[in-house]
Amino acid sequence: MKKRVQRYNMSVERSLVDFIENSALPGTGISEDNFWHGLSSLVEQLTPENRALLIKREELQSKIDSWHKARRNMPHDHEAYKIYLKEIGYLVEEKENFSVKTENVDPEISTIAGPQLVVPSTNARYALNAANARWGSLYDCLYGTDAMGVFDPAEGYDRGRGARVVARSRVFLDEAFPIIGASHADVKRYYVSEKQLFIDDFPLVSPEKFIGYTGNPKAPSSVLLKNNGLCIELVFDRAHVIGSRDQAGLADVRLESALSAIIDLEDSVACVDGADKVSAYASWLGLMKGDLTSEFEKNGKKITRSLNSDLSFISPDGDYFRVRSKALLWIRNVGHLMTTPAVIDANGDEVYEGILDAMVTTMIGIHDLKKADGNSRHGSIYIVKPKMHGPAEVAFADKMFSAVEAVLGLKQYSVKLGIMDEERRTSVNLKECIRAAKERVAFINTGFLDRTGDEIHTSMEAGPFSRKDFIKRKSWIVGYENQNVDIGLECGLSGRAQIGKGMWAMPDLMSAMLEQKIEHPKSGANCAWVPSPTAATLHALHYHQVDVFSVQRKLKENGRRAYVDTLLDIPLAAYRKWSNEQIIREVENNAQGILGYVVRWVDHGVGCSKVPDINNVGLMEDRATCRISSQALANWLHHEVVSKEEVVKALKSMAKVVDKQNSYDPNYKPMSPSFDGLAFKAAYNLIFEGKNQPSGYTEPILHGTRLELKNLA
Numbered sequence: 001m002k003k004r005v006q007r008y009n010m011s012v013e014r015s016l017v018d019f020i021e022n023s024a025l026p027g028t029g030i031s032e033d034n035f036w037h038g039l040s041s042l043v044e045q046l047t048p049e050n051r052a053l054l055i056k057r058e059e060l061q062s063k064i065d066s067w068h069k070a071r072r073n074m075p076h077d078h079e080a081y082k083i084y085l086k087e088i089g090y091l092v093e094e095k096e097n098f099s100v101k102t103e104n105v106d107p108e109i110s111t112i113a114g115p116q117l118v119v120p121s122t123n124a125r126y127a128l129n130a131a132n133a134r135w136g137s138l139y140d141c142l143y144g145t146d147a148m149g150v151f152d153p154a155e156g157y158d159r160g161r162g163a164r165v166v167a168r169s170r171v172f173l174d175e176a177f178p179i180i181g182a183s184h185a186d187v188k189r190y191y192v193s194e195k196q197l198f199i200d201d202f203p204l205v206s207p208e209k210f211i212g213y214t215g216n217p218k219a220p221s222s223v224l225l226k227n228n229g230l231c232i233e234l235v236f237d238r239a240h241v242i243g244s245r246d247q248a249g250l251a252d253v254r255l256e257s258a259l260s261a262i263i264d265l266e267d268s269v270a271c272v273d274g275a276d277k278v279s280a281y282a283s284w285l286g287l288m289k290g291d292l293t294s295e296f297e298k299n300g301k302k303i304t305r306s307l308n309s310d311l312s313f314i315s316p317d318g319d320y321f322r323v324r325s326k327a328l329l330w331i332r333n334v335g336h337l338m339t340t341p342a343v344i345d346a347n348g349d350e351v352y353e354g355i356l357d358a359m360v361t362t363m364i365g366i367h368d369l370k371k372a373d374g375n376s377r378h379g380s381i382y383i384v385k386p387k388m389h390g391p392a393e394v395a396f397a398d399k400m401f402s403a404v405e406a407v408l409g410l411k412q413y414s415v416k417l418g419i420m421d422e423e424r425r426t427s428v429n430l431k432e433c434i435r436a437a438k439e440r441v442a443f444i445n446t447g448f449l450d451r452t453g454d455e456i457h458t459s460m461e462a463g464p465f466s467r468k469d470f471i472k473r474k475s476w477i478v479g480y481e482n483q484n485v486d487i488g489l490e491c492g493l494s495g496r497a498q499i500g501k502g503m504w505a506m507p508d509l510m511s512a513m514l515e516q517k518i519e520h521p522k523s524g525a526n527c528a529w530v531p532s533p534t535a536a537t538l539h540a541l542h543y544h545q546v547d548v549f550s551v552q553r554k555l556k557e558n559g560r561r562a563y564v565d566t567l568l569d570i571p572l573a574a575y576r577k578w579s580n581e582q583i584i585r586e587v588e589n590n591a592q593g594i595l596g597y598v599v600r601w602v603d604h605g606v607g608c609s610k611v612p613d614i615n616n617v618g619l620m621e622d623r624a625t626c627r628i629s630s631q632a633l634a635n636w637l638h639h640e641v642v643s644k645e646e647v648v649k650a651l652k653s654m655a656k657v658v659d660k661q662n663s664y665d666p667n668y669k670p671m672s673p674s675f676d677g678l679a680f681k682a683a684y685n686l687i688f689e690g691k692n693q694p695s696g697y698t699e700p701i702l703h704g705t706r707l708e709l710k711n712l713a
Helices: 012-022 031-068 078-087 124-133 138-143 160-178 274-289 353-369 393-407 431-437 448-458 475-490 512-516 532-547 546-560 580-604 623-636 644-661 679-689 699-712
Strands: 004-007 010-013 115-119 136-138 190-193 194-197 210-216 219-227 232-236 249-258 259-266 291-296 301-306 311-315 320-323 327-332 341-342 351-352 382-383 416-420 441-446 496-502 527-529 609-612 616-621
Touching: 004 012, 004 031, 004 194, 010 012, 010 031, 010 274, 012 031, 012 136, 012 274, 012 353, 031 351, 031 353, 031 393, 031 448, 078 232, 115 124, 115 532, 115 609, 124 136, 124 259, 124 274, 124 291, 124 301, 124 532, 136 138, 136 532, 138 160, 138 616, 160 249, 190 219, 194 210, 232 532, 249 532, 259 274, 274 341, 274 353, 274 580, 291 327, 341 353, 351 353, 353 382, 382 393, 382 441, 393 416, 393 431, 416 431, 431 475, 448 475, 448 623, 475 496, 512 532, 512 644, 527 532, 580 609, 580 616, 580 644, 580 679, 580 699, 616 623, 616 699, 623 644, 623 679, 623 699, 644 679, 679 699
Parallel strands: 115 259, 115 527, 259 327, 327 382, 382 416, 416 441, 441 496, 496 527
Antiparallel strands: 004 010, 010 341, 136 249, 190 194, 210 219, 210 311, 219 232, 232 249, 291 301, 311 320, 341 351, 609 616
16 A cells, blocks of 8 residues: 555645655745645535536537437438537537737747647656757758668768768758858858858848857857748868868758647656656656756766756857757646546545646746746746547636636736647537637647547447548548637637647658648648657758748638538448458557557556557557547447457457567566456457547546556555
8 A cells, every 4th residue: 555644634645745845845935734735725626616527528428429329320410410519518609709818928839830849757868858859950860760761770870871961951951041142052161241141252042040150250160040930050060070071061950949848747658646646747847947867878878868058149240149948848737537546635535637737737837937047938837738628628727727826826827728629529619618718828739649539439329430541531630620720820829829730650750751741830830749859850841941920821811711510520431341351450450559559558657659550660659549549449349340259359469469569678578378467458448348438538447457557566
């Protein structure tokens, strides 16, 4: 049994108490008594409303299920369905136009477009990597990936590949910073004279894009340029292995990359008790205090990583100025659903984890507010709130953070809210969701993965869904992505908030990302998620190619492209002309993804990992991807597309595949041949109990199984 202590009328795990009282509170100006009394009051005040919102979810789902069951053998009547959703309160009335009133938002959120990195909070090294991913080497990212074609990670330096990297980088410079009468590929000298940058005596086509330098103006150590709000640094060093071979001495091209990053307490972590929560909160605390470090071994050497210091440059006028070296940080709390055993309330019940997160992460954010050069220069704490269903739940989040601010003595709306547009009831009511938090919303973001999982669960009774890859080819997804941007612009988010797009889930396929992810800035999104610092640097190229705010202005002038009717199109399988081979292949693909993710989640507490798919392509898997796969199989089982025996056979077959894919890991526990371990049990339950899980979420089963394993230890 974990040690617990009393704090007011709550029983709290000792590890969490020690962290709060000995690490997190000191320096905030908030006493232990005020914190615990405040948390106790919040739990008492907010728990009934939180519980009622979850009951409302289930009531609406039951009514939708009944509607589909009663019409099982009839053609789908779109208009009748829409009217019914309005009658039951699922679809609310869209009111008059308005603009958000969010104030004190940092420019990385409001006025600069760029990549956004998402990392698990439980890994301090990853958290530091994310914070330091504000700048990245274009040379390294082109050389060390398949961005320019097939990548062969041979030992030693490949001069031919290096030359192609330099040539590709010069093409980028010509596109973003053209020179009058010359090309960056041909020049031999960069220098500063009369407040201008000259390249072999030629000026830039747009001289204002030169904003600074370091070193001697006649032979700068570096030159700072800016395009579409993003900086790049040309680094000159003739003693460097690259610079020594370059006619201009150019040793690197460094890009401003991850403008912002989300430190995640939710889908990418496996936090099931107080000790896990402490691990997650500790990274956020270190980032907000600025003293987070991580020690690790690389190539036989011990390395200590810490936060980068800001960069210093000389302006064309000769004044010194500083440039931020760290990404602006958000913290993603959990949603409204889950409770945590870390804190037990006066009634003997686990408290809602979202209430605990709101109190602790906001309190930790106070450390940053006390610094002049911290994460936010405008006195804001940035918190993403995921998995909310509709305006009432957003209003509850707004109310919760106002209550937290009052307890902690903060000015109301110090907390800026990120709304994940990833649940169907939020998508179809997005404008009213934004209205419900109009004084604090600073972010909306599509989440195709969770959105698909919720789409399947919401319409579980409507019929069998298409195969997974075909769901995203249906009309609803285009309407969903377009409407998110359209409504964001309609509500005045441009220049005040981020309108974001989802994750690139294949971290090894950078060439494909460069080809495809440019569609996100082209769509009017001023941020989009990436899985690594390398991906952030490469994705930054897209924001030099596309002036997102110009795109937003044109979109706003043209008005909405998508409406709720399209979002209500259910992506069912229109023609079920699948061969048995196609069906089994789809079942095995889903089963393999579930097993590959769940075995690491349950056995090792890893909430997000690069899992080889059935074709051995590494995919970033988290609870959202697991939700799709488990709901897809639950749907096919329910509609008898496959039998229980066929799914069990696929699970056992794919368990052997996953075992082989993890054979390199000495700590890995094979699922086969016994198939009686907790990880296999969890994967089984996610499928066969998936239909009855709240909103199709994976958390209840995953948390319960992981806790069972930890309690056996």
